[in-house]
Amino acid sequence: MSDRVLRRFSGSLRRDPVGILLLAIVIIIAAAVMAAPLISSLSPVATDFKQVLLPPNAVNWLGTDDFGRDVFIRLLYGGRTSLMVAAIAVVIVMSIGVTVGVVAGYFGGVVDLVVTKVIDVLLAFPRLVLAIAVAALMGGGMVPLVIAISVVAWPAYARIIRGFTLQVSQEGYVSAARCLGTPTWRILTGHIALNLIGPILVLAMLDIGNLILAVSALSFLGLGVPPPAPEWGAMLNEGRGSMEIAPWLVLAPGLAIFVVVLAANYFGDIVRDSVEGRPVHGPRNWLRLPSRKRYKSVAVASGNSAASPASALDLQGLCIEVTDRRSPFFGKRILNDVSLNVGRGESVGLIGESGSGKSTLAALALGLTRPPLALTAGRARLFGQDAAQWSWDDWQQVRGRTVSLVNQDPLSALNPVLRVGDQIREVMLTHLDMPRAAVEDRLREVLDEVHLPERVIRQFPHELSGGMRQRAVIAMAIVNKPALLIADEPTTALDVSTQIRILDLLRDLQDRYGLALLFVSHDLRVVARVADRVVIMRSGEVVESGPTAKVFTAATHPYTRELVTAMPGRRLQTVKAA
Amino acid sequence: MLSVEGLSKHYKDHQVLTDVSFGVGKSEIVGLVGQSGSGKSTIAKCLLGLERPGGGRMLWHGHSLGERAVRRRARHDMQAVFQDPRSSLNPRWTIRQLLSEPLDNWFPREGAAERRKRLVRLLDRVALTAELLDRHPYELSTGQCQRVCIARALAPEPELLVLDEPLSALDVSVQARLIELLLDLHRTSGISYLLITHDFAVVSDICQRIVVLDQGRVVEEGVVETVLTSPSHAYTLALLRDVLPMPFGV
DSSP, rough: OOOHHHHHHHHHTHHHOOHHHHHHHHHHHHHHHHHHHHHOOSSOOOOOOGGGTTSSSSSSSOOOTTTTTTTHHHHHHHHHHHHHHHHHHHHHHHHHHHHHHHHHHHOOHHHHHHHHHHHHHHHOOOOHHHHHHHHHHOOSSHHHHHHHHHHHHHHHHHHHHHHHHHHHHHHHHHHHHHHHHOOOOHHHIIIHHHHHHHHHHHHHHHHHHHHHHHHHHHHHHOSSOOSOOOOOOHHHHHHHTTTOOOOOOHHHHHHHHHHEEEEHHHHHHHHHHHTTTOOOOSSOOOOOOOOOOOOOGGGGSSSSSSTSSSSEEEEEEEEEEEOOOOSTTTOOEEEEEEEEEEEEEEEEEOOOOTSSSHHHHHHHTTTTTOOEEEEEEEEEETTEGGGGGHHHHHHHHTTTTEEEOSOOHHHHHHHHHHHHHHHHHHHHHHHOOOOHHHHHHHHHHHHHTTOOOGGGGGGGGGGOOHHHHOOOHHHHTTTOOOOOOEOOOOOOOSSHHHHHHOOOOOOHHHHHHHOEEEEEEEEEEEEEEOEEEEEEEEEEEEEEEEEEHHHHOOOOOOHHHHHHHOOOOOOHHHHHHH | EEEEEEEEETTEEEEEEEEEEEEETTOOOEEOOOOOTHHHHHHHHHHTSSSSEEEEEEEEEEETSSSSHHHHHHHHHHHEEEHHHHHHSSSSSOHHHHHHHHHHHHTTOOOOHHHHHHHHHHHHHTTTOOOGGGGGGGSSOOHHHHHHHHHHHTOOOOEEEEEEEEETTSOHHHHHHHHHHHHHHHHHOOOEEEESSSSHHHHHHHSSSEEEEEEEEEEEEEEEHHHSSSSSSHHHHHHHHHHHHOGGGG
């Protein structure tokens, strides 16, 4: 497990009092179970008919059963059996499940076909019924119990692990390992299984509860450890007859099973959250956004009105910092004293390497600065209004209507299960109260503007090429005739021939609509094609800005000069010129 | 050294490669250029034994790569660098482990001191310092990750590097430094490259010979100057025209 996962795990546990309580209880139970002979000298199997069915008292803390045996000590020794059988079963089930799943997933073909069919057949039986049948066939006892539980539990794991393996096998490092001549067994263990540790742990934690229940259920049915040896499930069964006169006989093992299973499931959830890196669970972690005074009327929505001032986006001395104390980067400045102005109908290129803060700036212009980041100084004006004061709802009315975004990866920007036409319609219907016919007209018009054929209305994103997808995203961005378009690396994922067409399209649309364009990229050649003015950023600061031609031909900052000389294709240029 | 003769491949009804032939000589840098979907990555996968070719032959020093013994030798002689350096590096391994993987495969009997010397030398060849050995990939920049990938590919001391879009995921300034590095390595060790890319600008900076691929067919092949100045095929011409010009003649 990597440090990150451990950190997240301990972090989410710390914020979770229920988790800590359960953990404490489980640790106490486990310790007590292991140290049973030290805690009490009473024997779990010694009968004493003089003291049957005693209620809890000073000597017998949890009373005695109908053979006069101490319930508390039986509970401890019984826990040994229950928990040990469950633990052994988990190890066996995991080993078989992981081995079979990884082999089937990695090799595929006939191996996979056979394994999948066997798994399907085994999963078609009800789990417990099959376990009962196996245990009954083999006779009672601990070993048959473990075998019965393992036999019915592994197929479910194998299937899940196979799915994960299919995913991991697609990773570049697996192909790379094959190219390096790494032996297959090393690929399976070092690359695939190692990267499945997260899911494997989660599955183990989530299922140990089920296995404890299965052990108890089989013992309850008399298929587990033979009497008089104690076991939680068997104790439940034994106490059943005297439940009305001696409820402690059933309550003690019942509660023990309940608490352990509950704790196991709860930890399973916490482990899963830490491994998968989701926002940690628990009500305490709901991030409460600072509520601001609701902005009165979103005058900004009519960004084209003549009354508003000349600049679309105006940033003055802007600082953005990591303000969340829990973040390891607390206090780090992402943007430092950044001033930038995009005039109405102006096209500005924002250039910087990855990590220079250019995407943070783009997100700010869309009101998407979220914790752990926050604006700490400076002013951000959008069409003359102080955007820093806007609430989420105010932004909702602006985004997609007055300001819109085209980002790098069109495949993730489009919803894979919706038709392209519906996605564009949605943008219109969210913001404008338009009659049906007008929506359809505008849809056709906008597709024509981005040079897409009408058939894409009924197509899904995966049916389009990369360039067409990006055109569809642009159509979504401009359909409401915004006043400011933010394009964040819109051509980086495309090949050169597509790239140049998308750039020309953006330039063309910008001219036609009088659109203000903030074009973010790391590539000077790309920016030069669309921008009137460029701003060059490095490590969160603006190092140079000015008209495009001037910055390129007479750069003052050494970093700009470095960027200019870094452009590839010099040889091609000289050849072309000749 | 490497020659591909009439290679073809199809997935179900979709013909990906049709009768592709080209070669890479000793110490030669060949560019394989085409748009996305032209089948250029499929060629790389076939060469590297990650996919089975549908038809045709691939010869390594005159022997067919279809034979086990030849493939085993090519596993050593031919190495690869892929587009996405982050996904090419196992996130749970340190740089030391990552670079040791090929060394364990090809120099298993090396002593600890010798191994360390070799690791440092490998990092040095790609202009990285030995301090990185105990870091994980996520602690490195994307450019550094790609350098680690190159170092790993160089570890078995191969004769040919197959570079599948090695620069596309990187910033332009990082690209420029990596191009320098690749050319440097070529000058000092005489290693051959098969550079697969969609970017004519990059190809023209590095390659000696160009193979242009359109929809799974080779439409043009020749020395870089000839292809750039007088392309014989309309598709090549179109690709060349699409290269973004140097702004303001800088």
